[in-house]
Amino acid sequence: MAKPLVVVESPTKVRTIKKYLGGEYNVAATVGHIRDLPEKEIGIDIEDGFKPKYRAIKGKQKVISSLKTAAGDCKDIYLAPDPDREGEAIAWHTAEVLKKKDRTFHRVLFHELTKNAIHKAMASPETLNKDKYEAQKARRILDRLVGYQISPLLWRKVKGGLSAGRVQSVAVRIICDRERAIQAFEPEEYWSITALLNGELPPAFDAKLVKKDGKKIHIPNKEAADQILDDLNAAQFVVDKIVNRTIRKNPLPPFITSKLQQDAIRKLRYSAKKTMVVAQQLYEGIDLGPAEPVGLITYMRTDSIRIAEEAALEAQSLIRDKFGDNYALEKPRYFKNKKKAQDAHEAIRPTSVWNTPEKVAPHLNRDQLSLYKLIWQRFVASQMTQALVDQKMVSIKAGDYTFTVSGSTTKFQGFMKVYLSADQEDEKGKKKQELPEFSEGQTLRPEKIDPKQHFTQPPPRFSEASLVKELEENGIGRPSTYASILSTIRDKGYVDLISGYFRPSELGYIVNELLVDNFPGILDVAFTAQLENDLDRVEGAEIEALNVLNQFYGPFKDSLDNASREMVSVKGVGLPTDKICPQCNKNKLSIKIGKNGHFLACSGYPECTYSRDYVRDEKGRIQTVEPAEVTVTDEKCSQCGNNMVVKRGKYGEFLACSGYPDCKNTRSLTSTANGKSIGVKCPQKGCEGDVVEKSSRRGKIFYGCNKYPDCDFATWDMPVNKRCPACDAEIMTEKTTKKNGTFLICINKECGHREPL
Secondary structure (H helix, E strand, O other), rough: OOOEEEEEEEHHHHHHHHHHHHOOOOEEEEOOOOOOOOOOOOEHHHHHOOOOOOOOOOHHHHHHHHHHHHOOOOOOEEEOOOOOOHHHHHHHHHHHHHOOOEEEEEOOOOOOOHHHHHHHHHHEEEEEEEHHHHHHHHHHHHHHHHHHEEEHHHHHHHOOOOOOOOOHHHHHHHHHHHHHHHHHOOOOOOEEEEEEEEEOOOOOEEEEEEEOOOOOOEEOOOHHHHHHHHHOOOOOOOEEEEEEEEEEEEEOEEEHHHHHHHHHHHHHOHHHHHHHHHHHHHHHOOEHHHHHHHOOOOOOOOOOOOOOOHHHHHHHHHHHOOOOHHEEEOOOOOOOOOOOOOOOOOOEEOOOOOHHHHHHHHHHHHHHHHHHHHHHHHHHOEEEEEEEEEEEEEEEHHHHHHEEEEEEEEEHHOOOOOOOOHHHHHHOOOOOOOOOOOOOEEEEEEEEEEEEHHHHHOOOOOOHHHHHHHHHHOOOOOOOOOHHHHHHHHOOOEEEOOEHHHHHEEHHHHHHHHHHOOOOOOOOOHHHHHHHHHHHHHHHOOOOHHHHHHHHHHHHHHHHHHHHOOOOOOOOOOEEEEEEEOOOOOOOEEEEEOOOOOEEEOOOOOOOOOOOEEEEEEOEEEEEOOOOOOOOEEEEEEOOOOEEEEEEEOOEEEEEOOOOOOOOOEEEEOHHHHOEEEEEEEOOOOOOOOEEEOOOOOOOOOEEEEOOOOOOOOOOEEOOOOOOOOOOOOOOOEEEEEOOEEEEEEEOOOOEEEEOO
């Protein structure tokens, strides 16, 4: 009888699980999803209850074949992909591929890859979770309905290659709305007044004016500030009230996915995507010694703050041993989940707190250690005693005016000995003034009264951390999707991350305006959040997936049909502006998109041929950009002898014959010298160029032929010198996705062969 087979999702887990299961089981990996909807069609029978047409993913035939070989004639297969919706879908599709008469499938959930957890899961297998699978399937169908029906509309109306997504488009809208709020913001003047005061004992201290006649004060301008200064010059400053109290501060709960991403972005300067990649490595297994791979953290996609009792008790033992009894609790501290939180997994925590950062440091790289330390400290701190902070609040009267000053000192560090949130660290970094001893009724001497002018500030742009927080608070997406959302909206060119903050690109503005006008429901934040909640209810067996799909598709189909008729063609008519054409002085200018990007053109075309590039100023107003004079070079055209001129295309500057269109000779200004060579020959037939690493105008790395513009080969994925074994294409490219990790894929899109790196 063949040994039972354990099927996991990631090849990295195979070695870890094999070690703990010994030779009693075979272990194989699906390397991510093995079946999905077809790439070149919508793949959903809408009339037949939205039935999906699943197919084996291109390039996964070898994986499926190896899974069948590993299964052989075994009777029991243990399906152990990740314990979430995507993992459940992989388990269902694997069962579908490997189903056989008299074969039994078991679902095992590895919430952490440790010896005890693995044996416990294998000893208590579950059945496949149909509700969780239905929720994943419904999400996949919804995303496909939106993406595969709106995207072609954008190709026709705007330009090819664009995409729309049920969640990504809402994220772009949030960024665009914030940018418009910034542009519409008009700063308002206000003033503050601070008094530098002396008591009987040093030091001097600053107190801030906060009230007049017992009411909060607002100082709108210099005139009002000067009037207050006149009043204060005649006033006596007297200590009115002193309040001393001890503040008890509680630690934060252990990390959930979104909070881990936010803290890693702020503290470690990691992107959300990098945070999840490194966390996956810590979860799947690290060698802590010869043949000792162990998962260092629990599963990292969760929105639950629940923790196991044994983990809390273990933390108490470590705290007593490492920090002393004063820092340990009498009984573990447990945190209550929010109502919408899914409780399938624990919070993110170390699988053992005894694996301290110092102990595992020799076995981790710098990124892994930094993230592990963050997770370890947050969890340990969550089980430590409160911090005690002595706070002094002083109220000072000066005639009709009230000033306040406060000071604080840490009486007992408690959990703060181990971990501070990013906000707490910022607060700790601020210089705190020291207050002298004084008593109520004591007279103070003003040394200086300082008025300052201020202006109200616009709402801030979103950083990665604050955008994740915004998505989380609005119920947009789920913990497992935040990193991919942030990556996708940048990769598609809809937003740019400038100095750590998101700004819409012009393409983002254009596409967002079209989608909001034509699909107001799909782009509505509250609607998207409700849909996410409905998917959670499908997983919880509270509602049927078909009901969710039917309720969604009716209004969506109406919007789609209307948009097909009514959506403005940016390629043709263009988006209207309020600017009058300076050439004909009668027609308005429209925003259009051509092969080289967006531009302004007269709506009276072809009678008026005026066109210009444009930019937006800080208020979002359109400003035309006059063309630079053509730079004529001394270089002669090798074909006709005319001078060559410098021109700009979508991949940068190049030389073109001034005799165009009679002579169309061009020469690239990008050579191997100013593009980093990667040692790969251009795969285009008849081209003898080299592939070099280049940078786009937005700073994104891509790879292109150094013979451009004579050869227009370009790709975002790094080419490698390896022939495709399936179609014999000259090169393959290195690609990384959330589902499948890093792998090689054929440069020939018609082939699609892929294999592990």
